[in-house]
Amino acid sequence: MTRRGRGSTGPGRPSSLPPNDYEAPAPVRKGVGGSLVVDFHGDDGRRATYEVGELPLPGWHALLAEALALRIGPSGGIRTLAGARGSWRALGSWARFLERTFPSPDVPEELTRAHVDAFHTRADASPRTRYSDMLEMRLQFEDSHLEGRLPAEAWDAFNRRLPRPRSVAIGGYSSGELDRLTAAARADTSRIVRRIRAGEQLVRQLAEDAGQVEPQRRELAQTLAATGEVPLLEFGLDLRQRRAELASHLFLTWRDMAPLMALLALATERNAETLKELPAKHRTLEDRAVELVVVKRRRGAKKWFETVTWEIGPKERELHTPGGLYLLLLELTARSREICGSSLAFCIWRNGIKNRNEHFAPFETALNDGGQIAMSQWAATRSKPVLADPPPAAKTKKNHAEKPNGESDEEPARTGPTPLKVTFNKIKTSVEARRTKQLGGHLPSSAKSNTAQTLFTNYLEPDETTREWAEEVITEALADAEQAAWDAHATAVGRRGEPTVIPDAESPEQLEDAGLPAQTARDLADGALDTAWTACEDYEHHPETGAPCGDSFLACFHCGNCLVTRTHLPKLLGLLNGLGTLRERMSEDAWWKRYGPAWAAVRHDILSKFTPAEVDKVRQQPLPDALLDLVEAPWEQP
Template sequence: MTRRRGRGSTGPGRPSALPPDGYEAPEPVTKGIGGSLVVAFHGDDNRRASFAVGDLPMPGWHPLLAEALALRIGPSGDIRTLAGAKDSWRALASWARFLARTVPRPDIPEELTRAHVDAFHKRADATARTRYSDMLEMRLQFEDKHLKGRLPADAWDAFNRRLPKPRSEAVGGYSVSELDRLTAAARADTARVVRRIRAGEELVRRLAEDAGQVEPQRRELAEALAAMAATGEVPQLEFSLDLRRRRIELASHLFLTWRDMAPLMALLALVTERNGETLKELPVKHRILEDRAVELVVVKRRRGAKKWFETVTWEIGPKERELHTPGGLYLLLLELTARSRGVCGSLLAFCIWRNGIEGRDEHFAPFESDLSDGGRIAMSDWAAARPKPVLADPPPAAKTKKEKAGKPVKEPVSSGPAPLRVTFNRIKTSVDARRTKQLGGHLPSSAKSNTAQTLFTNYLKPDEATREWAEEVMTEALEDAEQAAWDAHAAAVGRRGEPTVIPDAESPEQLQDAGLPAQTARDLASGDLDTAWTACGDHDHHPETGAVCGDSFLACFQCGNCLVTRTHLPKLLGLLQGLGVMRQRMSEDVWWKRYGPTWVAVRHDILAKFTPAEVDKVRQQPLPDALLDLVEAPWEQP
């Protein structure tokens, strides 16, 4: 019976593949040479490793450490990648080596004390971030129910403490101009790689179809390339001081090389908006959708099962735009690496030629066994070494500080713009910020390969350019909201008239001298016309309708019937205080729409009629309640 394997091997009506008869699961901990304990790791990406616990000091701890590591990185553990397994092993090895240096030394787990754990957490030979990650990792290794009881209670309590996470420097993205320069450089250098390899392929094709088509001066090169295309082997050249350089140049006519990786991977990160790890594991397997898009399954590394793979659909676009679209660039990558992949047989998209190993083994997939590149993909070095280097924005102009010792101190003058530091993290931050801006800052729509929370915390929040953009957007939004409040106030006043403010009159005679009818003056002085914060001269006749007024008390401030005297100042100041409280409880946009016209009228039209001394004197006294419950239903208040 044929047994299906891998993703997609199950489905409705297709049961899971079973192991062969007599299968026995491998032991998580085995014995190596000399009986030393070894823990094997087999990741979800099919990468393997083994860790020799027996080579560590503290032999009395080896059984416990081996079991803890096996539970952590084994089939049921949380660590599913080789990089994660190496981090777990590094922390465990640091723990064993530290215990070997302590006095008194705990030779067995039962002798461990809180002092040992505290000393491990405070050791001076590691950074704060390393100490934090090591403590967290060892706690996770020892917290399994099979192991927790094997440590003394006070030592476990020391592991189980709350660990304050050390602050890390925020990694911001690039400015708009820096991102444009980086994109242009990566696209230009990738285009040169494409032209070079396609020219080599064209030369091989012309030689095969009709050798007479090849110019005599290029015949020797064409024959060498034809032999390389047929065998995959790059010939060894005659000895010379620049042998290595000449051999790489010869191979680069048909094959992708290490020096091509930096601009190509930078452009892939910029166009696909994916992180470096995902790009390194791009698969060959894909599906073309109506010549418009390419569909493939990419790896999104996370800790935990069932969250590794994601199906993406990338636009291909026209042939002349292949360096601008993710699908077109992906298919171009497959074209550039086709010959090397045909030799090494890898299922990954990145297959290149390397110099130094004779024969067909010079073709390999650099990320098949390990995602690290050993520093060979130095994107910052590529950006700085180009004929036209990619430069960072010049630093801001020097500013004079406060005088010290009677002399002004200035910042040192910079020598000019420096080469741009290029990393996958900064590219990812920049493209995520760019996409968020294009979508108006709506995080749920902007989240692409991460959750909205992760997008904000890890990519947008640390980026200074994004913060400045957000501040500009907020400032513009608040200015628009404030202007809308002014316009609404002016429109209402134009229809209903302005309030009558009489700052220097309180008695009926003074009010009558100010122009009020005798009866209105007497009623206003006695308080019979008072409403929530002001007084109303004619409640029965609305300025617009002529009928009994039914408007909110907040509308009194845009009404010709409104009367304000010095006796109303405490209520008005109490209202402003209440509006300030409400401003802290709701969004600025909602506040301006609901209370903006009132705030504009009181702050700029009414209080401006009183002297600052009068207003300050009233503010020194206890202010009455704002009485906003008179205009807002309790269930509508924030």
Template sequence: MTRRGRGSTGPGRPSNLPSDGYEAPAPVREGPSGGLVVDFHGDDNRRASYDLGTLPMPGWHPLLAEALALRIGSSGDIRTLSGADGSWRVVGSLTRFLAKTFPSPTVPGDLTRAHVDAFHARPDVSPRTRYDDMCELRLQFADRHLDGRLPADAWDAFNRRLKRVDSEPAGGYSHGELDRLTAAARADTARIVRRIRAGEQLVHQLHHGPGELDRRSRERAEVLAAMAATGEVPWPDPGRSVSQYSWRGELASQLFLTWRDMAPLMVLLALVTERNGETLKELPAKHRVLEDRAVELVVVKRRHGTKKWFETVTWEIGPKERELHTPGGLYLLLLELTARSRGFCGSSSAVCFWRNGFKQQVAGRDEHWAPFELKLRHGSSMKLSEWAATRPKPVLADPPPTPKTKKEQVRKPTDRPTEEPVPTGPTPLKVTFNRIKTSVDARRTKQLGGHLPSSAKSNTAQVLFKNYLKPDEATREWAEEVMTEALADAEQAARDAHAAAVERRGEPTVIPDAESPQQLQDAGLSPQTARELAGGDLDTAWTACEDHDHHPETGSACGDSFLACFHCGNCLVTRTHLPRLLGLLNGLGMLRQRMSEDAWWRRYGPAWVAVRYDILSKFTPEEVDKVRRQPLPDALLDLVEAPWELP
């Protein structure tokens, strides 16, 4: 058992302690130039040092250095290098701005509310940047160790309530766009695999069967074998009229991955593993194969909170011929393609390849590197959209929507003209890791029937909905279709329940044009029933009951809920009941907004269907509208439900 990592502590195995005389490094130290320096060591082992001596306003340096150290130090909330760079950028922006003000606050005690207000209202930066800068400075100065270091009115200006400025999350791809992108990434990755495996096969033949190679293949194999042994890519002969940069890149690509291979490979990884770009850039080479069926590795998921960055995942390997379709198979394929470069650069990262070191002034084995060990920002060199647009068969976006008619194109006087013209021809697809992540999350959610707790994979259900599903137009359309179908199914179930009850108990009697006893008697009622109905003696909650003592099914006294009257042959409805029925519908509509659709349809759906379609349809629309325009009575739902049980 090692003394590091999981299993290193436990009963009888105390945790590691520093050696005697150990002193923790100071959060703020003095740099070689005499300025104050704040060091950063992130949870991903990336490091940086920030020298305040390079900034103006030296009177501010002690306070800013202490605030920055509390923010990005070992106990601070910033744990990534990009986050620390952002905090440092805001410190530089503040000092450079204050240096240009008049009168300039040379020390923190001279800062006023007017200075803070002017910094917040800078006209040369975007509203989002102003909002982020103010939030960052408020967090830096809010530490309890800095209480009282700023004037009260200045701190109050930093601590103001800010209007949040959110950038609109990007939606995902349509089904057609996602299918075309997947096919393109898989096809290009397959070509990369065939190219490198052909080079490896040539080197293998040189060592084990050189006699089977012709002269030209043997010469090429010898060059590749030398590259495989030393990691050095030769330069072309001086007499060749070719671009040295392109020639070396083409030669190196026969044995190593290069920058141009990264775009399709990383896109396919994002599509198959359903992980974001940051996690894929930091995939480790260390893994464990489980019975040749799956591969287990520890991935990094940033912004999951302190000490929640690392997650153990298990990816299916699948058969060899399906390695481009399964996450485990594609991961092992990535390790195969990058094995030689990893050996030359000595990295533990899965993403290692060869780059032409002319611009970076490196040569030989140093041209093999793991770019994302230093900074994740190196991913901008992959140029995903450029790859999609410049491949032999470009990946195209869906055509724009059908143009509106002339009537729909009429603008209001206050409308501004569109600055960017709507493209009319096919346009290349814009490819980003965010849109890929949104698309695959939406696809997984649809496959699981929209159940968010089951669909959440690398995020919580709340984050999945807010950042990935809500901004995706295709997901919204799918959700609307699902809801429409679900409501239609619920309504049909209520109709079926009402029809089944009517078949057992009989259909209510609706007499829309009779009110007096004689009219009711002419409509088919017995004289006694007509007199009692006209006098209101048979009324219940919303209708009347012809024979309460003899239930149509049981023959005994009725004990059903008043909501069941609408499915009973003893039910009588006249024009006098119309206001109460409309009041009931209003009450049911209010309940529908306060409880789930499923529960509402189960509880009130059959009664609503009976009133809406079987009873009100017997009255004329004009008569119903006339009653609806008058004040309606209370819904009287407390007669069928205990008030404390109402939602």
């Protein structure tokens, strides 16, 4: 099979096939001494070998090896080396736990429900570890190829509902913290760029005109440019530090990784795993953008790789755009990459011993940096530390003496500035929240490297600043909607007149004293003028048209013919309750458009004419039905 890549197949060009004598490797093979071995080949090229024969309980080895091979093999759900290590760890925990039980199940047929229950509730592991181990072993044993290999009662114990342990939500940074972190990362990255470019300039001067190079720097430039190796100098206590300072003239070091990766995370809005595996291979689109294929893990089979396009921007803005920063990274790591031959963007110099490869790609074999990228330590120890926002003012204990004017004698407790805790998770949460705010909170448009559901659940919901922003947006939107409804009511009142509210009159005499004609007062007191929730003084003559009224009963609240007395209070409160129920079943926009003007008129223009005591007294009594079926056809009601 020599044909590879795009264009190797097509009409008349069949797919390449393996030789006739090709046999796929067995999922489980025998190693040294007959031990069962399972090999893992990840989608990212990383490999591992796991010897099941090293585990206790030999009677379980065949089942455990087959289960592990199905889980981490080509058709399994585990595609990363970290995932394979997790599966192997859970398998080892399972075997070692069963060995300690009494009686110990020497073969799978002896496994009981009690063994599974004890594994799930063991005291030597945290709740999160017990949950993940139980879930992993269930996934390993549930493959159809292993059906029936465990006793029914044991498998029934595995199939229990596993409630996920509660985790502490990881919020993001405030706007101030994010701005300070971005400024610090950009400033330190700029210093790194100036340092390495100055070293490159020194090497170019040496090649063009060695006489212009200072003698004390000429030997260093010749050594670095010729071999890429840092001289070992004389021995001393500060040997490693001095060698690192010399290497930093031309090469990226571990010390540079924290600000550079923090700025990459802020500019590209990608997680740490994707940034660590950035490829050096890319395509430049008209000097405006770069196109490259990045890795996005945990997205399911065949969905790992994604083609992204990043803006380059002008040269003076290379620290502000993702494409410009990516090209700058390639520039800073070019010499180390040429020496170590890696295809990844991150290639650095490490301070090793003699005859050791000091130029390497730190994330080529594993994504774990071993604690070398200490981002919080970088933020706290730089010349101008990145500080967190001050906590809410704490209160000191009250003094024994109390002020005569009754004021509190408490004073805010003074606390010093706290360095900002910098993690990739918090950066990712912050940039996701920032993008969502910039797009007005529209989740489908805000989702970039995740689904809208994942964006909300994992990034927006735990972030306190996002919740506060969302509450402000909702409050402003509701205020705007209420103001629009009130404006619509005021406009209608301006055309038709304002309703007449008589809060202190019920008898015909009282109504007549309030200014109503005698016949109207008697009819109103007798209920002859009542409509759905109010009364109408003259439905035969509409205030605008002069014709018989044909408007909805909801329009009565914007009409000069509307009459309201104390007897109408129960109906009005029942209407408000009905409108509140509809609000829970409808969208806010539809509710405000259909019922908002009437709701605003009742709340602010009618109920305000009654005393709060009168309204509360009526609320304590059973309220009548809202009678909304009088204004909406049943098939039109939400």
